[in-house]
Amino acid sequence: MKYPQTVVYALGFVALLSAASFGLELASASGKLVPGAPDVQTLKVQDGASIKLVIRDAAGAKLFESEELGSEERPFTLEGKPTSLALRDLTGDGVPEAVTAAFYGPRASGLYVFTYDVATKKFVPVPCTYPKHDLTRDMLVSDLQQSDGSDMIIAADGTVTMLGLQYPEKDGGEPVPAAYTFVFKDGKFVHQKTEPLPKK
Numbered sequence: 001m002k003y004p005q006t007v008v009y010a011l012g013f014v015a016l017l018s019a020a021s022f023g024l025e026l027a028s029a030s031g032k033l034v035p036g037a038p039d040v041q042t043l044k045v046q047d048g049a050s051i052k053l054v055i056r057d058a059a060g061a062k063l064f065e066s067e068e069l070g071s072e073e074r075p076f077t078l079e080g081k082p083t084s085l086a087l088r089d090l091t092g093d094g095v096p097e098a099v100t101a102a103f104y105g106p107r108a109s110g111l112y113v114f115t116y117d118v119a120t121k122k123f124v125p126v127p128c129t130y131p132k133h134d135l136t137r138d139m140l141v142s143d144l145q146q147s148d149g150s151d152m153i154i155a156a157d158g159t160v161t162m163l164g165l166q167y168p169e170k171d172g173g174e175p176v177p178a179a180y181t182f183v184f185k186d187g188k189f190v191h192q193k194t195e196p197l198p199k200k
Contacts, residue, residue: 001057001162023054025049025101026073027085028138033123034116035095044071044085052101053114055123064123066114069139070102082149090126090158091115091184097126101152103184110139111152111162113171113189128189140189159183161178166194173197 017032023045030041031056040063043054050068057063063098075082076099090113098114113126125138144163151163161180166178167174182189 018166023052023123026051027083027089029098031087031096033087033096033098036117042078042085042087044100053098053112055114056103064114066112066125068104069100069112070104070110072103072105073150074101076101076111076152077149078154078155082117088154090154090160092158097121099154103148107145108141108143109145110141110154111160112139125136126187126189127182128185128191132191136188140182158191163197166196 022110025043025045027044028041030039033040038058041056045052047056049071051070051073052068053066053146054062075084080088085100088099101109101111103109105107114123115126117124127136127138128140129136140160140162142162142164144151153161163182164178164180165175167175179195179197181192183192
């Protein structure tokens with residue numbers, strides 16, 4: 001069917017509005033994120049210069065939109081395979097979390113895990129903490145960039161390994177590449193150990 005030119009223009013305008021509203025879709029996954037509720041659609045989108053996570057219900061209504069996660073797409077490794085977005089239970093509560101990653105610069109990427117908080121009825125980031133340094137963040141951080149996602153690794157048992165630079169406690173030493181290991185405990189990903197990477 002051939003549409004009048006005005007209709008074609010109108011359809012094109014609607015498409016542009018849709019792209020502006022939803023952003024460029026980088027990855028998507030459907031599944032249960034809210035206990036006792038139907039499946040939802042989770043989208044990783046590029047909104048201008050920002051990467052965000054958007055969660056919508058079955059009817060398309062927006063349930064959640066994250067703040068800016070970063071500026072560039074980054075994969076992570078889940079059970080040996082690179083992926084951009086996954087729904088996986090990492091907290092052990094029987095309900096999956098939304099997991100994704102993004103580069104936020106100047107040379108660091110973040111691994112983000114969002115869970116549904118039953119008390120507040122909102123999606124919130126699972127924090128990451130370094131007890132030794134009394135440091136807590138909303139994401140796990142890697143500053144050894146690997147394009148294949150091998151710098152941010154989630155094992156089958158939920159253990160998370162992030163590659164980064166280990167700085168000496170005394171002044172004058174050079175930082176060395178290291179693997180930082182985290183496990184989920186008491187509502188957080190807690191740093192367990194840091195091991196220097198083998199020299200090549």
